[in-house]
Amino acid sequence: MKTLLTVLMAAALPVPAPQPAALDWFTCGTAMDAQCTHLTVPVDWGDPGGAKIQLAVGRRPALDPDHKIGTLIFGPGGPWDPGVDRAVNGYHRFSDTLLDRFDIVSFDPRGSHGSHAVSCDPAQVAAAPYPVLSSQADFDATLAYNRELWAGCEQLTGDLWNHADMGSNVRDLDALRAALGERKLTFQGSSYGTLLGEAYAERYPGRVRAIVLESVDDHSSRSTAEFLTAQTWAAEDAFDAFVAWCDRTPACALHGRDVVAVWNRLYDSAVAGRPDFTPFDLVAITYKRTKDVDYDKLAGYLAAVDGGATGVRIGSLPVVLPAFCADWSLPVRDYREYAGLLRQAARVAPHIHFPAQVFALTACLGWEHVAYPQHDLDVRTKTPLLLLNSRHDSATGWNWARTVERQLGRHGVLVTYEGDGHGSYTISKCMARIADAYLIDLAVPQRGTSCAAGT
Incomplete structure (x- = not known):
């Protein structure tokens, strides 16, 4: 594993621009003007003359070419969301203003979708153990499975x-x-794509015009506990927001009831061995619905x-291991530490108990080579990041x-x-206007700026 000093020294050294x-x-895509291509890159950037892969790239040309500013590259989340699909099919992702003034380009990150997708045995993936461990035997079995x-x-x-x-x-x-x-x-990155924007700004500050980080990942956690x-x-904060919505919204199916008591009853029944869903299933569904602000569905x-209907099982989780485990050092020595x-976690969240992201601990259990470990950002771009x-x-609190x-510091404004909800650019017209002004005119808002809910 590289030390933090090595990572920071590498970031500070001048890096030759690729040819x-x-x-x-x-x-390609569903719109007549959408275009696709492939970009050839090394498998190992440390050996640029070695084996190559092709990255899938999609483009949506600017609608107002006479006033075009340049190219806006969108960094997809996930990790491993399909960026090409967002560019050539998901036009609702970008405002009309950005569609006029920029070519919108995105790509499928290496190892995903159209960019040499990672391949694993489906039967092995389907046999993944339950992501919440309950004994040392579970710990040992998960380690062997991984x-x-x-x-x-x-x-x-x-x-x-x-x-x-992420370095690659x-x-x-x-x-x-x-x-x-x-x-x-x-650049505009969303969710896990913000980590890409942060890392780029740190490594290539002189090559940055403007970077928007929407739904921000913090990569500075010093420990698994942190x-x-x-x-x-x-997760608990979002759950509390859902409860508050239900209390004030007559259309909520639980309006007038003790929502927390309902939740606790369901969670306790899952812990007791209810056959139709597990505690993790309940937490994961709540996470997804609060992330998407699907409060009525939740x-x-x-x-x-709670009335006796059958609960939902989540099923197998997607394999995104080298796109996450290689970026996060989350060691756990044994079940006692786990x-x-x-x-x-339960002390921080007395209702949710643990976040859906607890599966990351078990999914990465035993991963040995963390290529891009956590560290504090050191960004010195001319234009502050938005x-x-x-x-x-x-998802990203x-x-x-x-x-x-x-x-x-002075190189970023929140x-x-x-x-x-997750993804405020697509939720709020006010947030979109601020981001568009930044991307088009490099207009940096004052620190402490906010947009009211519903605007």
């Missing part, structure tokens, strides 16, 4: 399995910038299951956004949407 590569565009799964994935995927980390993605992004003929990067506690706080589900982490975050977001703003 622009010719891109051959072809028509090692067997990873060996199979590496055999099927090839050497890319060992080079799907940053080099890919800079190669894409150069291939597009952009002297400086204009990571889990931060995620737990966000309330209806809780009311129905149980202590969950007790600490951070956007909802006040209540179960406001606590994370505030921490990143503090790390950036704008808060005083409402709920």
